[in-house]
Amino acid sequence: MSFPHKCKRTHRGLITVTFATIAITLAGCTHQSATQSTTLYERLGGQGTIDTVVENLLYRIADDPEVVVFFANTNIDLFAESLASQLCDVSDGPCHYEGPPMDRAHQHMGLTDAHFNRLVEHLDAAMQAEGIALGARNELLGRLAPMYTDVMRLQ
Amino acid sequence: MMLFQSMFSPSSSPFRHFFFSCLAVCLALAAMPSYAGSRIVSTGGVSAIEGAAGGGLSPWAVLASTASEQEIGVTAAATHAWVDDYRLTVTGASLNVYDRIEVSVARQTLDLDTLGGELGQDIYGAKVRLLGDVLYHPWGIWSVGMQHKRLVDGTIPTALGADKTSGTDMYLSASKLLFSAVAGRNVLFNATLRNTNANQGGLLGFGGDQSSRSWMAEGSVGVFITPQWVVGAEYRQKPDNLSVAKEDDWQSLYSAYFFNKHLSLTGAWLNLGDIAGLPSQRGGYLSLQAAF
Numbered sequence: 001m002s003f004p005h006k007c008k009r010t011h012r013g014l015i016t017v018t019f020a021t022i023a024i025t026l027a028g029c030t031h032q033s034a035t036q037s038t039t040l041y042e043r044l045g046g047q048g049t050i051d052t053v054v055e056n057l058l059y060r061i062a063d064d065p066e067v068v069v070f071f072a073n074t075n076i077d078l079f080a081e082s083l084a085s086q087l088c089d090v091s092d093g094p095c096h097y098e099g100p101p102m103d104r105a106h107q108h109m110g111l112t113d114a115h116f117n118r119l120v121e122h123l124d125a126a127m128q129a130e131g132i133a134l135g136a137r138n139e140l141l142g143r144l145a146p147m148y149t150d151v152m153r154l155q
Numbered sequence: 156m157m158l159f160q161s162m163f164s165p166s167s168s169p170f171r172h173f174f175f176s177c178l179a180v181c182l183a184l185a186a187m188p189s190y191a192g193s194r195i196v197s198t199g200g201v202s203a204i205e206g207a208a209g210g211g212l213s214p215w216a217v218l219a220s221t222a223s224e225q226e227i228g229v230t231a232a233a234t235h236a237w238v239d240d241y242r243l244t245v246t247g248a249s250l251n252v253y254d255r256i257e258v259s260v261a262r263q264t265l266d267l268d269t270l271g272g273e274l275g276q277d278i279y280g281a282k283v284r285l286l287g288d289v290l291y292h293p294w295g296i297w298s299v300g301m302q303h304k305r306l307v308d309g310t311i312p313t314a315l316g317a318d319k320t321s322g323t324d325m326y327l328s329a330s331k332l333l334f335s336a337v338a339g340r341n342v343l344f345n346a347t348l349r350n351t352n353a354n355q356g357g358l359l360g361f362g363g364d365q366s367s368r369s370w371m372a373e374g375s376v377g378v379f380i381t382p383q384w385v386v387g388a389e390y391r392q393k394p395d396n397l398s399v400a401k402e403d404d405w406q407s408l409y410s411a412y413f414f415n416k417h418l419s420l421t422g423a424w425l426n427l428g429d430i431a432g433l434p435s436q437r438g439g440y441l442s443l444q445a446a447f
Contacts, residue, residue, distance in 0.1 A: 113224040113254070113288070114193035120290075121195065124382075134381065135339020142334025142341075148291035 206261030295331025317360020363396030403428020
């Protein structure tokens with residue numbers, strides 16, 4: 001009755017191969033992106049596209065009663081400019097974000113995870129509407145995601 | 156062709172009716188415009204076969220539905236799996252309170268196509284999110300959970316040598332999404348450590364002559380081809396408590412599509428190894444989940 005043992009080995013082998021393939025793919029892709037010469041800023045479409053994304057996002061915020069209340073006392077022009085420069089900075093563009101740090105900018109607003117999630121959805125929808133490719137969208141969201149901790153620190 | 160025959164072959168089981176009712180309810184509810192939680196689509200995973208939010212075979216650390224802070228979510232799911240000599244039907248429901256606590260119930264029915272008869276168990280589950288978030292937290296999301304399982308009829312499992320007809324699994328689970336990890340696609344990782352005495356997930360009873368409780372590792376990797384479509388592999392280590400019924404680890408290759416925050420469909424290829432003396436059980440899996 002060596003069959004079950006053989007079967008178990010094949011079984012284990014298949015799993016090892018699956019996970020090894022995934023690991024190698026991951027390593028390969030990391031290597032590839034490290035050697036990629038274009039910046040995320042360029043793949044997003046440069047400042048022109050970033051500005052239209054910000055504008056698109058502001059319309060979505062204006063239409064969302066759950067979120068728009070947080071902008072009641074905000075100078076929208078200043079906010080748009082600041083956000084565009086932040087997205088440019090974060091995506092390795094030729095900008096330096098000089099606005100307030102994320103914890104100070106959002107302190108005591110009473111933000112919940114629900115508000116944060118809605119803004120993420122609006123931003124992704126805005127990027128999609130402005131024709132940004134999925135890879136660049138994911139990468140930008142990935143660079144913004146760690147800001148969650150700062151945004152929520154002083155709630 | 157055989158696949159469809161085995162999927163839709165008539166059965167006297169009263170649970171079959173329940174299964175189709177649940178399927179109908181899922182579709183009807185999903186068609187209605189209604190409230191959705193604010194978490195991002197797909198961050199609640201799908202319904203695992205034991206009722207908790209997860210992949211198909213293993214629970215994940217994420218909580219069911221897209222309910223977030225100050226929100227409540229409900230899911231209902233109908234699942235059918237068919238391998239060479241068995242068919243498993245699962246109906247389940249779960250409740251997510253404030254993305255902190257998940258409670259779930261599931262009824263599993265295993266049709267013993269070759270051996271004759273059927274086995275069934277009820278599973279009552281609870282999961283608590285300890286910390287984090289699958290998307291935003293640097294450590295991902297961490298949860299602990301328990302699953303209390305009770306066999307409907309323990310005659311066959313007891314005859315095979317199982318010690319008990321009910322048991323409780325405890326597990327610690329972590330999930331983390333890595334943005335833009337493979338060709339610009341997001342990749343989801345899950346790891347679960349389970350303390351269990353269940354034989355074949357509990358359907359063959361609990362404990363046996365070879366051992367009783369042990370720690371088992373489960374894991375999965377999934378690549379989001381699009382934000383609504385994830386494909387991946389899942390692996391679940393299993394104990395081997397019964398000398399007369401050798402038990403193997405489970406594995407699957409899965410594809411889950413989220414039509415929206417309310418409806419998802421999961422398909423998988425299963426390799427469940429030996430079950431109750433019948434070797435190398437392979438087959439398919441379909442699961443439909445509705446969430447609110």
